[in-house]
Amino acid sequence: MNGGMITAQSSTSIGQTSFLFYITLIISISAIVLLIIFYYISTQKTILKEKAESMGYESPNEMVRDKLAGKPRLLSWNVFLYDDSKSIALRYLLASMVFFFIAGSFGLGMRLSLTNPNPHLLTPDEYNVLLSEHAILMIYMFALGAAFFLGYYLLPSHLKLKRDVMGGYASVAFWIWLFGGIFILVSRTATRWYYYPPLALELAEYGGGVFNWLAVIGLEMVFVGVVINCIIIIKLIASERSKDIKLSEMSLFTWAMLFTVVMTISSAPTLMVGLGMLFYDFFNPIFFTAASHQVLLFTIMFWFWGHPIVYIAIIPAFGLIYEIIPKFTGKPIYSYNSGIIGLGLLLILSELVWGHHLMNSGLGVAWDIFFGTTSFLVVIPSAITVFNWIASLWSADRIRLTTPMLFVINGIIDFIIGGTMGVILSAAPANDFLHGTYFVTGHFHFIFLGLTVGITFAGIYMLFPTLTGGRKYDVRLARWHFYLTALGSAVMAGAWGIGGFMGMPRATAGYFARFQPYQDVSIAGGIIIAIAQLIFLYNLAKSYTKQPSISMDNVLENNPTSPEIPVTTPAPTPPDINITGGAK
Amino acid sequence: MNKKQIELAWIIAVLVILLSWGAINIVWIGDVHNSIATENNHVSANNSSNVQLIKVQGTQWSWTFTNSSGVSTTDAFNVTVNKTVELVVTSVPGEYIAVIHDLLIPQMGIQIYAVPGQNNTIEFTPTHTGVFFFECVEYCGELHYEMRGYMTVVK
Ligand SMILES: [Cu+2]
Numbered sequence: 001m002n003g004g005m006i007t008a009q010s011s012t013s014i015g016q017t018s019f020l021f022y023i024t025l026i027i028s029i030s031a032i033v034l035l036i037i038f039y040y041i042s043t044q045k046t047i048l049k050e051k052a053e054s055m056g057y058e059s060p061n062e063m064v065r066d067k068l069a070g071k072p073r074l075l076s077w078n079v080f081l082y083d084d085s086k087s088i089a090l091r092y093l094l095a096s097m098v099f100f101f102i103a104g105s106f107g108l109g110m111r112l113s114l115t116n117p118n119p120h121l122l123t124p125d126e127y128n129v130l131l132s133e134h135a136i137l138m139i140y141m142f143a144l145g146a147a148f149f150l151g152y153y154l155l156p157s158h159l160k161l162k163r164d165v166m167g168g169y170a171s172v173a174f175w176i177w178l179f180g181g182i183f184i185l186v187s188r189t190a191t192r193w194y195y196y197p198p199l200a201l202e203l204a205e206y207g208g209g210v211f212n213w214l215a216v217i218g219l220e221m222v223f224v225g226v227v228i229n230c231i232i233i234i235k236l237i238a239s240e241r242s243k244d245i246k247l248s249e250m251s252l253f254t255w256a257m258l259f260t261v262v263m264t265i266s267s268a269p270t271l272m273v274g275l276g277m278l279f280y281d282f283f284n285p286i287f288f289t290a291a292s293h294q295v296l297l298f299t300i301m302f303w304f305w306g307h308p309i310v311y312i313a314i315i316p317a318f319g320l321i322y323e324i325i326p327k328f329t330g331k332p333i334y335s336y337n338s339g340i341i342g343l344g345l346l347l348i349l350s351e352l353v354w355g356h357h358l359m360n361s362g363l364g365v366a367w368d369i370f371f372g373t374t375s376f377l378v379v380i381p382s383a384i385t386v387f388n389w390i391a392s393l394w395s396a397d398r399i400r401l402t403t404p405m406l407f408v409i410n411g412i413i414d415f416i417i418g419g420t421m422g423v424i425l426s427a428a429p430a431n432d433f434l435h436g437t438y439f440v441t442g443h444f445h446f447i448f449l450g451l452t453v454g455i456t457f458a459g460i461y462m463l464f465p466t467l468t469g470g471r472k473y474d475v476r477l478a479r480w481h482f483y484l485t486a487l488g489s490a491v492m493a494g495a496w497g498i499g500g501f502m503g504m505p506r507a508t509a510g511y512f513a514r515f516q517p518y519q520d521v522s523i524a525g526g527i528i529i530a531i532a533q534l535i536f537l538y539n540l541a542k543s544y545t546k547q548p549s550i551s552m553d554n555v556l557e558n559n560p561t562s563p564e565i566p567v568t569t570p571a572p573t574p575p576d577i578n579i580t581g582g583a584k
Numbered sequence: 585m586n587k588k589q590i591e592l593a594w595i596i597a598v599l600v601i602l603l604s605w606g607a608i609n610i611v612w613i614g615d616v617h618n619s620i621a622t623e624n625n626h627v628s629a630n631n632s633s634n635v636q637l638i639k640v641q642g643t644q645w646s647w648t649f650t651n652s653s654g655v656s657t658t659d660a661f662n663v664t665v666n667k668t669v670e671l672v673v674t675s676v677p678g679e680y681i682a683v684i685h686d687l688l689i690p691q692m693g694i695q696i697y698a699v700p701g702q703n704n705t706i707e708f709t710p711t712h713t714g715v716f717f718f719e720c721v722e723y724c725g726e727l728h729y730e731m732r733g734y735m736t737v738v739k
Contacts, residue, residue, distance in 0.1 A: 124726050131723075192723045198700060199683040199725055206644075206726035207680065290675075290682045290700030299684075360686070361697035362704040368613045376606040383598050427605060428613045433690045436721025503690030505721045508729035512717060 044081050065164055072552035073153075074469040083167030085236070089152030090467075091174050093460075096145025099181060100453075103137035104533060106130040111526035114519050119509040125205050127509035128190040132209075135193035138448075140222045141181040143313035146456040150316055151233055151257045153463070154323075158251045158560040160242035166232045173232070177225025183218030187211040192507060194306070195219070197288035197298050201281055216279050223272050230261035251560030252339045256319025259347040260312050267308040267351060274301035299358055307354035311346060314415075314447060317455035318343060318385055321408050324458055325389060327555050328405040329396030334388050336561065342384035349378040359431055368428055375426030382419055386412065403478040407458035410486045414450020414493075418443050421497060438518070439500025442493040449489035449529070457485070457536070462556040470548030477539040484532030492525025635707075636669045642685035642698035642720065643678030645727035659733030663710060670707045675700045686722035689735060697722065710737040 045060070052063040064082045075094070079087040110130050113122040122130065156164060190209040191200040195216070200208040209215065237250070237258050250258075277287045278298065288298045322333055333339060355363070355371030389412050393399060401409075421443035424430050434440065464473050496504075499518025504511060511519060638661060639650040649661035663669045675682045675698040682700035689695075689708075696706045710716075720731035 119729075124729065128723075128726065128728075190725070194723070196684055196722075198681055199723075202681055202683065202725065204680075207683075208725075290677075293701040295684060295700050295702070360695045360704075360706075362699060362702055365613060369610050372609050372613060373606050376602050376609070379602055380599075387594060423602075423605075427609050429609075429693065432695050433688065433693045435695055436686055436688055437690070503688070503717070503719075505688065505719045505729075505732075507721075507723040510729040512719075512732065514717075 041080060044078075048081060061167055072466045072554060072557075074552070075467040083171045084164050085152045085156045085161070085167065085170065088167065088170045088174055089149050092145045092149035092152065093467075095174075095178055095181075096142050096149060099137050099141035099145065101533070101537075102185070103134050103142060104530070106134040106137075108526055108530045110134065111523045113509070114511070115523060117511050117513045117516060117519075122509070124509040125190065128192075129188050129209065131507055132189050132192050133185065136184055136189070136215075136219070137181065139193060139309060139313060140184075140219070140226075143448075143452050144222075144226055145177075146452070147257075147260060147313070147316040148229055150253075150320060150456070150459055151260075154253060154557060154560075155233065155236055155257060157557040158254050159236065159240070159245060161236065161240055162242055163240055165240075166235060169228060170232050173225040173228035175225075176221050176228070180218045180221030180223075180225060183221065184215045187214035187218060189215035191215070194299070194302060195275070195278065196302070197278055197281060198290065198295065200278060201285060201288070203282070213279065213282050216275055216282075220272065220275050220279075223268055223275070227265055227268055227272075230264045233257060233261045234265075251319075252322035252333065252336065252343075253316075253319035253560065255340050256315050256322070256343055259343050260315045263308050263315070263347050263351065264312050267305045270301045271305035274298055296358070296361060296363065299361070300355075303354040303357045305354075307357065308351055310444070310447075311350040314451045315343060315346065317411065317451040320455050320459050321389060321411060323556060323561055324404055324408050324455075324462065325392050326561055327462075327559070328400040328402060329392060330398070331392070331396050333561055334391035334395060338384055338388055342381045342388060345381035345384070346378070349374065349381060353378050353426075356426060356431070359428060360435065372426060372428050372431075376423070379419070379423055379426075382415075386416060386419070402461075403475065403482055404458035404461045406479075406482050406486075407454045407461070410482070411450045411454045411458070414446045414454070414486075414489070418446030418450065418493070421446065433503070434500060436505060437500035438496040438504045438506045441506045442495075442497030442500055445489065445493040445496065449485070449493065453489075454485065457481070459556070463554060464543075465550050466552045466554040466557065468543060468548070470550050470552045471543045471546055472550060473543050474539050477535055477542070481532050481536045481539065484528050484535065488525045488528030488530075488532060490525070491528065492522045495519075495521035495525060634667060636663055636667055638663070638669060638671050640671050640673040640687060640698065642673070642675045642687065642724075642731070644680045644683060644725055645720075645731050646678070647685075647687065647718075647720070647731060647733060659731075660736070662736045662738055665710055665713050665737050665739055668707055668709045670705060671696065673698045673704045673706070674702060680725075683724050684722050685720045685724050685731065687718060688721045689716060689718040691716045692735075695721070713737045713739055 048060040048064075052058075052060040055063060057063040057066075061083050064087075065084050073086040073090065075090050079090040079094075081087075107130075109122065110127060113119060113127055115121070119127055152170070155161070188209050189212050190205070190207070191212055195208075200212055200216070202208050203210055203212055237254060241250075281287050281289070286292060288295055322339055326332055352374040353371060355367055356375045359368050359371070393409075399405065421439065425434055425440065425443060460467075461473065461478060465471065495518045496506075499515055499522070500506070502515070502518070504515040504518055637652050641648045641650070646658050648656055648658055650656045651661070671687070673687055673696050675685055684700070685698040687696050687698060692708045692710065694706055694708050696704050698704070714737055716735045716737065718733060718735055720728060724731065
């Protein structure tokens with residue numbers, strides 16, 4: 001008996017020693033890698049500076065701007081040296097894609113752990129970490145990163161930018177945002193993306209995670225980066241736009257980005273303050289503890305931002321859909337003005353619906369009536385937008401079903417399904433038994449997978465020849481990527497929607513055995529999505545080995561939508577345009 | 585119909601559907617949600633004879649139900665059919681601290697948050713006997729998924 005205890009004890013101390021050893025090893029290796037990267041970047045910057053001085057420029061940024069102005073921009077590691085808008089855009093593309101695959105694999109891990117009603121592959125603690133990280137990284141690092149990629153990449157061309165002077169700030173904002181995301185990733189936070197106190201204040205593995213304070217700092221950094229970016233984008237649109245482009249003639253994507261950034265800086269500050277108060281609570285719990293009777297205050301501050309963020313994640317996609325449709329129908333968008341009105345109304349109304357996340361929490365009847373009703377009203381601008389897309393497709397003589405166009409059509413269908421699920425949720429009688437179930441997860445994933453993910457991929461496929469210096473992607477693989485993503489997301493989100501309707505609770509590491517069928521179907525859907533993304537990676541690798549063979553001029557960059565000029569089908573187009581039956 | 589008429593028909597049809605739903609929603613909330621969240625308007629305060637008052641305490645990670653005769657049960661409770669049930673729900677520190685929970689009984693169509701330092705009330709009337717499941721639907725830490733159980737409606 002005694003001997004056994006001694007053995008157990010000594011094995012724990014050996015375990016601790018080797019744990020410390022591995023931690024030290026990991027820290028040392030990452031420090032060496034970071035040092036090498038830093039050395040490389042600073043050497044390259046010095047070389048660039050000397051070159052700029054020898055050519056008579058005061059700073060390398062000016063030389064880069066002059067050298068690269070108006071030229072197609074391809075993806076290379078040099079984007080970390082240059083501070084112009086398009087280079088910043090490509091940094092966001094790289095970072096957001098890395099986080100997409102990290103967070104996506106977390107999602108797959110959760111699915112695999114749910115093959116059994118009792119947690120089996122992952123412990124509940126590990127499951128909860130993946131649950132929190134998946135959501136936080138997908139929203140703040142992938143969705144916002146992709147939005148900034150599209151914004152910084154397309155706006156300079158759409159606005160015929162003359163000066164691009166905010167690059168230094170944009171670069172700093174990028175690094176703050178990136179390190180914020182890395183802090184969140186390594187913090188192993190387990191508060192879910194809500195950060196609800198008092199759970200978030202429970203610094204333990206069974207609570208919000210031992211290092212949850214790091215996740216709070218990380219999220220605050222992400223916010224600082226995001227808000228700086230938003231101000232820069234407003235400045236790009238408002239004061240650096242070419243004089244040739246009137247406000248009333250800007251592309252619909254520009255309008256979408258403008259509304260997105262305005263929405264961000266008008267709703268982010270509440271949660272930034274809330275996170276500050278939360279951080280203070282770690283040392284001196286006075287704001288959000290049971291004794292303060294103000295626990296719900298944080299949830300209010302959170303959702304004032306938390307609802308707009310889901311619109312912030314999709315409005316750039318709305319704008320990009322407006323840009324992509326005319327390229328493949330050969331006709332202008334059905335109504336430019338109602339496009340702007342729809343997006344603008346969405347900006348206003350979507351800031352007024354956040355309270356519907358807190359029905360049943362004890363905030364009263366007036367609260368429920370107000371936010372229930374505004375949740376109905378927010379359907380109107382969404383419907384305007386969807387009908388505008390449908391009318392544009394309906395009135396086209398011919399639609400060329402290229403890969404980006406397929407993503408757009410699937411995005412519209414998914415948005416209609418997910419949006420309808422949202423209207424159902426806004427009815428309080430339904431909300432009472434659907435809130436907190438997988439029905440909400442299904443609603444959200446239909447929209448997020450169809451629009452944010454799907455349209456980002458559509459944009460990447462559109463820009464592919466430019467980004468890769470004139471390479472083609474394999475059309476058949478791209479089709480498989482599309483079909484499997486679309487199928488997988490419909491299966492997964494559909495099974496969640498039905499299971500949620502039967503009362504299946506979300507965010508759980510295990511479930512009542514009665515929900516097994518819905519879980520199994522959604523796991524199948526999740527695996528299909530994962531396979532599709534592997535096909536995408538394989539496609540990238542395959543095209544990398546090919547020689548550049550086509551023009552780098554880009555239709556998405558150089559032919560923005562406008563109210564007057566009808567879109568003629570321009571010559572430079574993505575590579576799979578001439579493959580399908582509908583092609584010329 | 586020409587293009588303008590089709591557009592108009594679309595707009596009116598959508599608005600009619602939405603606004604009628606919205607109106608029904610407002611009426612329904614005024615009717616049913618009246619009993620949520622205020623400590624003073626318990627049904628039992630007005631008419632205690634025909635109400636089964638149950639105190640519900642969420643904790644990390646179980647639900648405790650205490651009926652009017654002071655009997656407590658964990659992750660299970662009994663009610664009588666066709667008699668209004670009133671739940672007074674809060675969150676208390678158990679082994680750890682008090683955090684936000686949310687009690688959902690899907691087949692009764694009710695859901696109510698358990699918030700530390702706050703008593704939320706809700707009422708419902710079961711019309712069928714049987715066993716119905718309930719669960720916590722606000723993520724509350726490690727064993728959140730185990731905060732579930734069965735409500736039995738008896739004659
Ligand atoms: Cu709970």
